[in-house]
Amino acid sequence: xxxxxxxxxxxxxxxxxxxxxxxxxxxxxxxxxxxxxxxxxxxxxxxxxxxxxxxxxxxxxxxxxxxxxxxxxxxxxxxxxxxxxxxxxxxxxxxxxxxxxxxxxxxxxxxxxxxxxxxxxxxxxxxxxxxxxxxxxxxxxxxxxxxxxxx
Amino acid sequence: xxxxxxxxxxxxxxxxxxxxxxxxxxxxxxxxxxxxxxxxxxxxxxxxxxxxxxxxxxxxxxxxxxxxxxxxxxxxxxxxxxxxxxxxxxxxxxxxxxxxxxxxxxxxxxxxxxxxxxxxxxxxxxxxxxxxxxxxxxxxxxxxxxxxxxxxxxxxxxxxxxxxxxxxxxxxxxxxx
Numbered sequence: 001x002x003x004x005x006x007x008x009x010x011x012x013x014x015x016x017x018x019x020x021x022x023x024x025x026x027x028x029x030x031x032x033x034x035x036x037x038x039x040x041x042x043x044x045x046x047x048x049x050x051x052x053x054x055x056x057x058x059x060x061x062x063x064x065x066x067x068x069x070x071x072x073x074x075x076x077x078x079x080x081x082x083x084x085x086x087x088x089x090x091x092x093x094x095x096x097x098x099x100x101x102x103x104x105x106x107x108x109x110x111x112x113x114x115x116x117x118x119x120x121x122x123x124x125x126x127x128x129x130x131x132x133x134x135x136x137x138x139x140x141x142x143x144x145x146x147x148x149x150x151x
Numbered sequence: 152x153x154x155x156x157x158x159x160x161x162x163x164x165x166x167x168x169x170x171x172x173x174x175x176x177x178x179x180x181x182x183x184x185x186x187x188x189x190x191x192x193x194x195x196x197x198x199x200x201x202x203x204x205x206x207x208x209x210x211x212x213x214x215x216x217x218x219x220x221x222x223x224x225x226x227x228x229x230x231x232x233x234x235x236x237x238x239x240x241x242x243x244x245x246x247x248x249x250x251x252x253x254x255x256x257x258x259x260x261x262x263x264x265x266x267x268x269x270x271x272x273x274x275x276x277x278x279x280x281x282x283x284x285x286x287x288x289x290x291x292x293x294x295x296x297x298x299x300x301x302x303x304x305x306x307x308x309x310x311x312x313x314x315x316x317x318x319x320x321x322x323x324x325x326x327x328x
Contacts, residue, residue, distance in 0.1 A: 015280075015305035016287070022280055024287050024298075051309050054316050055281050057259040058266070061179040063172040067189050071167045071196045075160035 004030035006038045013041075018049035152212055156203035163200055170213060171196070173283065174220050180278040181224040182231075183267050191227055195220040210292070217293045221275060228271065265315040273308030276301055 009031045016022040020032060035041050154162035171192060178195075179188035198219050206215055266274055272294060279290035280301075291301040 011302065011306070014309060015302040017281060017309070022284065047313070048309075051313050051316075052281070054258070054262050054312070055266075055277070057255055057262050058180070058282075059259065061176040061185070061188070064175060064189065067175065067192060068167060068171050071171055071193065072164045074197055074200050075158075075163055 004034055006034055006041060009034050009038070009041055010044050013044045013048040017052045017055075018045050019052060152203055152206045155199065156206070163203075166199065166212070166216075167196060170216055174216060177217065177278060177283055178220055178224055180266070180282055181221070181271075181275060182227050183263065187227050187231070188224075191220055191223045194223040194226075198223070211289070214289060214292050217279070218295075221293065225271065262312075262316060265312050268315065269308050269311055272296075273304050273311065276304040277308045277312075280305060 004027050008027070012023050012027065012031055016024075020028050023031060035045070152162075155166065174195065175188055175192050178191040179185060182188050182191060195216065199216065206212070210218075266277070269277070275294060276290060279285040279293060280287065285293070287298050287301055291298045294301060294304070296304070
């Protein structure tokens with residue numbers, strides 16, 4: 001990119017600071033060339049460098065091996081829902097496969113059950129029709145007994 | 152990420168090895184203390200493990216991870232400072248301090264305070280670009296803004312820092328504030 005102006009270099013300094021390593025790569029070389037031929041930018045460079053130096057007084061946060069261990073334990077302790085719980089029971093492959101198999105078997109079972117002829121229903125009705133009078137009679141008999149023995 | 156979404160702990164642990172240290176540093180600079188930063192990173196990786204299926208190849212994994220961490224950091228800051236709107240924080244000028252000769256440790260503490268006092272988006276932009284050395288494009292992506300908007304956030308943040316750090320700047324660099 002060759003259309004980097006002195007104003008654009010000022011904007012880069014204000015936004016990204018004095019280290020060209022932080023500037024957008026596409027503008028970096030052109031901006032350096034502009035800086036080399038515009039001495040008036042030196043004051044902006046110095047001002048940006050001062051802020052960089054102050055920011056660099058903050059120490060780098062140390063890493064935490066204990067945190068890393070804890071993060072790596074997350075899959076062992078934090079189950080992500082029913083699929084993950086299934087994974088605990090099925091460690092051989094992705095758990096959705098056996099889950100899909102179970103669901104497919106259930107669907108086939110329901111479809112077969114629904115499409116079966118209703119043979120058993122008629123028998124059951126006949127059975128009820130046959131047994132109901134007996135039950136009624138027994139009830140009547142026991143009722144009569146009860147009446148007989150009522151004081 | 153697809154392997155993590157399928158529940159592969161080996162792929163997940165590789166992601167921890169690759170990014171956790173830098174993510175911890177990012178979080179610590181955003182929230183300002185170690186314990187909260189560790190909570191942020193813990194919450195972030197837990198969210199990754201539980202929600203990896205939501206990742207789309209349109210976003211770099213690191214960008215997605217940093218977005219999650221930033222949101223977790225914002226949650227931390229809201230819980231900690233429920234009455235402060237981060238967009239309306241006014242910087243305190245430490246230039247009136249009586250003890251102008253600051254040690255580098257004191258200077259770092261003042262810088263830390265000035266950074267903490269910045270509006271959250273300005274602080275995040277500076278942390279991503281200055282400390283984490285993310286490119287402008289990637290930092291803009293993490294913040295969900297254009298590169299032009301990111302540069303505006305950076306410039307305003309750095310101007311505010313320069314104004315707030317007028318005293319320490321003179322002590323550290325040797326000039327008159």
